[in-house]
Amino acid sequence: MKPPRSKRLSAFRPQIARLERRLFLKQGLSLGALSLLSGCTLKDDDAVDRLLIALSRFNDKMQAALFDPSKLAPTYTEAEITTPFPFNAYYEEKDIPRIDGESYRLQLSGLIADKRPWSLSELRALPQSSQITRLVCVEGWSAIGNWRGVAFRHFLERIGADLTARYVGFKCADKYYSSIDMPSALHPQTLLALDFTDAKYGYPLRLRLPTKLGFKNPKFIGEIFVTNDYPGGYWEDKGYNWFSGS
Amino acid sequence: MVGGADKPKTIHPLFVRVTHWVNAFAIFVMVLSGWRIYNASPIFGFEFPKDFTLGGWLAGALAWHFAAMWLLALNGFAYLAYGLVSGHFRRSFLPISLRGAFDDVFLAMRGLLHHAPGRYNAAQRVSYIAVILAVIVAILSGLAIWKPVQLQTLTAALGGYEAARRVHFFAMAAIVAFLVVHIGLAVSVKGILAAMFTGRAEAPR
Ligand code: HEM
Numbered sequence: 001m002k003p004p005r006s007k008r009l010s011a012f013r014p015q016i017a018r019l020e021r022r023l024f025l026k027q028g029l030s031l032g033a034l035s036l037l038s039g040c041t042l043k044d045d046d047a048v049d050r051l052l053i054a055l056s057r058f059n060d061k062m063q064a065a066l067f068d069p070s071k072l073a074p075t076y077t078e079a080e081i082t083t084p085f086p087f088n089a090y091y092e093e094k095d096i097p098r099i100d101g102e103s104y105r106l107q108l109s110g111l112i113a114d115k116r117p118w119s120l121s122e123l124r125a126l127p128q129s130s131q132i133t134r135l136v137c138v139e140g141w142s143a144i145g146n147w148r149g150v151a152f153r154h155f156l157e158r159i160g161a162d163l164t165a166r167y168v169g170f171k172c173a174d175k176y177y178s179s180i181d182m183p184s185a186l187h188p189q190t191l192l193a194l195d196f197t198d199a200k201y202g203y204p205l206r207l208r209l210p211t212k213l214g215f216k217n218p219k220f221i222g223e224i225f226v227t228n229d230y231p232g233g234y235w236e237d238k239g240y241n242w243f244s245g246s
Numbered sequence: 247m248v249g250g251a252d253k254p255k256t257i258h259p260l261f262v263r264v265t266h267w268v269n270a271f272a273i274f275v276m277v278l279s280g281w282r283i284y285n286a287s288p289i290f291g292f293e294f295p296k297d298f299t300l301g302g303w304l305a306g307a308l309a310w311h312f313a314a315m316w317l318l319a320l321n322g323f324a325y326l327a328y329g330l331v332s333g334h335f336r337r338s339f340l341p342i343s344l345r346g347a348f349d350d351v352f353l354a355m356r357g358l359l360h361h362a363p364g365r366y367n368a369a370q371r372v373s374y375i376a377v378i379l380a381v382i383v384a385i386l387s388g389l390a391i392w393k394p395v396q397l398q399t400l401t402a403a404l405g406g407y408e409a410a411r412r413v414h415f416f417a418m419a420a421i422v423a424f425l426v427v428h429i430g431l432a433v434s435v436k437g438i439l440a441a442m443f444t445g446r447a448e449a450p451r
Contacts, residue, residue, distance in 0.1 A: 052306075055313040066396050073395040074402075134407060136394060139304065140287035142407050211395050239305030241312065246395040 056241050063243040069183050073210035073246070076132045082143035085197055088214065089174065090234065093200060097173040097220050101204050110169070110225035113160025120204055123194060126150045126158070131189055133210035135217065136246055138235075147208040149193035153186045161226045169231035170207060173220040178233035180209070180216055181243065187211050192221075213244040257364030258445045262334060265325035266442065272321060273381075273421065275300060275314035280418055282307035289415060319385055326378075339371045347372040361435050363447030377424040384417035 087093050105117035130148035137143075156163060163186065169179040184190065190209040196202065202219025209217060215235045225231075236242045258266075282299035286307075301307025329335040346368030353359040359367065366374065390401040390410040404410040432439045437448045 052309040052313055055316070056309055059312050066393065068396060071396060071398075074398055134394070136407065137287070138308070140283065140289075140391075140411065235305070239309060241308065246393060 059241055060243040063245040064181060064183070067181075067183060067211070067245055069187055073133050073189055076134065076144050078132065078146070080144050081132060081146055083197075085143055085145050085201065086137075086141065087200055088137060089219070090176065091174065095174075096200050099173055099204055099220065104204050106205060106221065107223040108159055108225070109223060110227045111162035111165045112226050115159075120194070123150060123192070123205070127154065128194070129191070130195075131191060131208070131210070133189065133208075135210070135214050137214040138240060138244065145197065147191055147193040147206075148195040149191045149205075149208070151188070152190040152192050152207070152209075153188070155192050156185060156226075165226045166228045167226070167231055169225045169227060170218040170221050171223040171225075172218050173222045176218055176220070176234050177231070178216055178218045178236065179231035179242075180207075180212065184209060184211055184245070211246055213246060215240065216244050255364070255447065256445045257447045258442055259332070259334060260445060261328050261332075262325070263442060263445055265321050265328070268317065268321045269325065272314050272318035273425075275310055276318055276384075277418060277422060279307040279310035279314070283311060284415070289411060315385075315388065318381075322381060322385070338366055339375055342371050342375065343368050344372060361438060363437070363441060373424060373428070377421060377428075380417050380420040380424065384414060384421065387411075387414035387417055390414075 089096070101120050104120055106119075106123065107117050108115045127150070128148055129151055130146060132144060132146045134142050134144050156168070161168075163182060165182055167179045168182060168185040169177065171177050187209065189211065190207070193202070193206050193208040194204065196206070196208075202221070205221045206219040207217050207221065216233075230242075233240075233242070236244075278298065278300035281294035282296075282301045283304065285293045285296070285299065286304045299307065301310045348369075350359055350367045350369035354369065361367070386400065387404055387410050389397055390404050391407060391414055394401040394407045394410075401407055401410055404413050432442070441447050
């Protein structure tokens with residue numbers, strides 16, 4: 001199997017995801033229902049891709065069911081922190097966005113009562129907490145790091161986000177984007193991190209949640225939105241499993 | 247039904263044959279996609295040749311791996327339940343004797359081991375039980391690295407995330423080592439491969 005196949009897989013993922021969500025409410029995950037779509041967007045030889053996509057959506061559901069909102073990720077001591085912490089992004093380290101902290105404003109949109117933008121000093125005025133946890137990358141490696149910032153749950157409550165909505169999405173200054181489920185957003189260890197080892201890991205603001213793989217921890221966040229429409233993500237749209245819980 | 251001399255008898259129950267071939271398919275998908283996943287971040291100083299992997303790139307390999315894992319686990323569970331409840335394991339795998347297994351291996355190497363249809367020799371018994379255990383270890387260590395937070399007790403029991411990754415790798419290596427010998431013998435010892443499909447031993451000539 002050569003890359004083009006996987007590219008096709010990614011190209012149809014959002015459509016499938018949307019259709020599948022609608023159908024799932026009514027009749028559960030059925031491959032027959034998915035194949036109804038094949039006439040309009042999918043190629044004939046894509047039966048295997050469709051099966052894999054359907055199973056990836058099924059795995060989203062299994063992981064959501066397995067997710068225990070009160071189960072805490074193991075924490076580590078300062079001596080166990082990995083140094084240097086690996087830099088990982090879809091671009092090279094020299095291409096990280098340079099953001100001016102003074103003029104930075106976090107934008108809010110979607111199902112949020114108070115959409116007023118936030119400056120860094122306002123975010124720093126909120127209660128801060130820190131965690132030393134293991135970041136597990138989808139590639140298999142892992143590293144222990146230290147992150148400090150605002151409990152995301154506290155922030156979401158503070159801005160009057162609709163906590164019954166399904167997704168929280170992130171748009172980043174490096175053109176990266178991602179989204180997580182609301183229960184994971186509300187997990188006690190999910191942080192809107194302001195302090196970490198180096199600016200290259202996401203200055204001025206990144207998400208840190210030890211309950212998901214590394215690529216679900218967006219860096220250089222510019223905007224946060226709350227929605228019921230599946231927002232996908234940079235890697236998710238290319239074929240990585242969306243839930244990707246740890 | 248009384249089996250006459252020319253009446254072929256069933257040596258592999260249908261349930262065993264079906265679960266065996268489903269398992270073989272699932273294992274091949276798991277191993278070949280697993281090699282591609284390994285290549286994304288090799289633990290040891292080598293990579294698997296790309297042409298012997300499944301999935302094209304990391305996301306495709308993960309999609310295969312996380313799809314076939316259900317087939318592997320459900321089919322494996324059915325096989326284990328059948329083997330235990332029906333008495334198939336007791337009849338076919340017991341008694342086991344490590345000494346007997348060594349003796350059989352030496353006999354086989356000198357070309358003196360006779361394969362009696364419908365009866366596993368001591369070396370087969372030991373290796374089948376070993377590979378079943380290796381698959382179980384692969385599944386458990388796989389769960390440990392898939393969900394190191396939700397299943398953290400399991401991950402900790404295997405020595406933590408990084409140790410569990412290595413356990414997972416060695417379980418794969420044990421399965422592949424078994425397969426090299428297993429497939430080698432299956433295609434070289436006359437008549438046994440067909441019997442794993444039809445269930446029937448060839449009538450003795
Ligand atoms: C193309 C791949 C495979 C071939 C050609 C093959 C062939 C065979 C054959 C011919 C037998 C019967 C041996 C006899 O009658 O003496 C057998 C039994 C068995 N094989 Fe395989 N096999 C394959 C893959 C696998 C895999 C992937 C596993 C496990 C990881 C496996 C595990 C077993 C076990 C446990 C038995 C004993 C089954 C029982 O009676 O419960 N095989 N295989």
